[in-house]
Amino acid sequence: MSDVFVVAEHLKGNLEDVTFELLGKGRELADALGGHLVGVLIGHGVKGLAAQMGKADKVICCEDTILADFNPEAYGRTLTEIVKAHSPKVVLVPSTSMGMDLAAGLSVDLDLPLVEKPYSNSRG
Amino acid sequence: MNILVPIKQVPDLVEELEIDDSGKDLNREWLKYKINEFDDHALEEALQLKEETGGQVTALALESEGIDKTLFTAAAKGADKLIKVTGDFGPGTASHTAARALANVIKNLEYDLILTGVQAADDRDGQIAVLLAHYLGLPHVSVVTGVKVEGEKATVDKEYSGGVMAEFEVDLPAMLGIQAARETPRYAAVSRVRQAIRSTSLEEVAAGEVGVTVGSSVQRMFKPETGEGAQILEGSTDEIVDKIVNIIREKGIKA
Numbered sequence: 001m002s003d004v005f006v007v008a009e010h011l012k013g014n015l016e017d018v019t020f021e022l023l024g025k026g027r028e029l030a031d032a033l034g035g036h037l038v039g040v041l042i043g044h045g046v047k048g049l050a051a052q053m054g055k056a057d058k059v060i061c062c063e064d065t066i067l068a069d070f071n072p073e074a075y076g077r078t079l080t081e082i083v084k085a086h087s088p089k090v091v092l093v094p095s096t097s098m099g100m101d102l103a104a105g106l107s108v109d110l111d112l113p114l115v116e117k118p119y120s121n122s123r124g
Numbered sequence: 125m126n127i128l129v130p131i132k133q134v135p136d137l138v139e140e141l142e143i144d145d146s147g148k149d150l151n152r153e154w155l156k157y158k159i160n161e162f163d164d165h166a167l168e169e170a171l172q173l174k175e176e177t178g179g180q181v182t183a184l185a186l187e188s189e190g191i192d193k194t195l196f197t198a199a200a201k202g203a204d205k206l207i208k209v210t211g212d213f214g215p216g217t218a219s220h221t222a223a224r225a226l227a228n229v230i231k232n233l234e235y236d237l238i239l240t241g242v243q244a245a246d247d248r249d250g251q252i253a254v255l256l257a258h259y260l261g262l263p264h265v266s267v268v269t270g271v272k273v274e275g276e277k278a279t280v281d282k283e284y285s286g287g288v289m290a291e292f293e294v295d296l297p298a299m300l301g302i303q304a305a306r307e308t309p310r311y312a313a314v315s316r317v318r319q320a321i322r323s324t325s326l327e328e329v330a331a332g333e334v335g336v337t338v339g340s341s342v343q344r345m346f347k348p349e350t351g352e353g354a355q356i357l358e359g360s361t362d363e364i365v366d367k368i369v370n371i372i373r374e375k376g377i378k379a
Contacts (some may be wrong), residue, residue: 011284011285011286011288012288016285069290070290071292072254072263072264072265072266073263096284096285097266097267097282097283097284097285098284100242100243100251100254100266100267100301101254101264101265101266101267101282101301103254104251104253104254104255104257104258105254105257105258105264107220107255108220108255108258108259109258114219114220
């Protein structure tokens, strides 16, 4: 699997800017890897936001009332299951307050290497 | 209430940083270290909670050069117990390794809350707070600026961007990644630190088997490379906009 997953961040019904930054970078990575760019949208009543994530080839949306507000545990477990089910090559998580409560958990639960706050990268 | 505060030290930026001969690390020969600022906040918040509700604060750190002084400084500020986790933890130790080592020791301790700094300047692969929470199977909230404890629950404020805050209720025991304490971290006079060295015992506990941890390694360390300089655009708003559009077109950036 050479897919690149981008975890979308949203607050009060809007996608945060960082989501678009990650999609831009994700597009580059996915193209370089020859895989798909997949957006991941977790929340409640957020399906409409998927339409704004046009750079992605597809968006996985997981909705439930329990996911209405960001919650480290609920979002963390949901994301872990999604990543486990699809085995992407790279998962991009925003380096934000919400992202900080998600990325490390994903790394531990799925035994994946983690690098935080890169501002540029190149494939080796 | 029993609070654990894992702390680490980071290079003090009072001296200019140099890269060593290998090109993969800092030249540490003349480096001074000080407590990671966010861990200092975590310690302060722990001490404030102790002063409010009673209990005990334990500061823990992984073995590294000069760490004893950092731990004794925590005692001088009010930490009741000090634990140094022994093992091979040189600079550049991966966050996963550090978190596992701490988890090995912490799982044998009694505690209600673990407070640690949200991050450190030299963290490469993640933040200890959340890694540790997952190794210990604890609920966690990071980037916390306000903590209140009542019985078996803590109510915490988590900062989002744009000045938005969210209030969470967490069951204890829990891990909190501290962004800022309710007050500026207190200062410990050198005389108090000297007194702590004389009177506080520093317990050493071996990290034990940390196992093969998933991590990254530094391939190259370098100072920020300067760009080609900035161009100042002048003129009326319309003229400036035209110039910007031309620059964007010239650089081939697609809209």
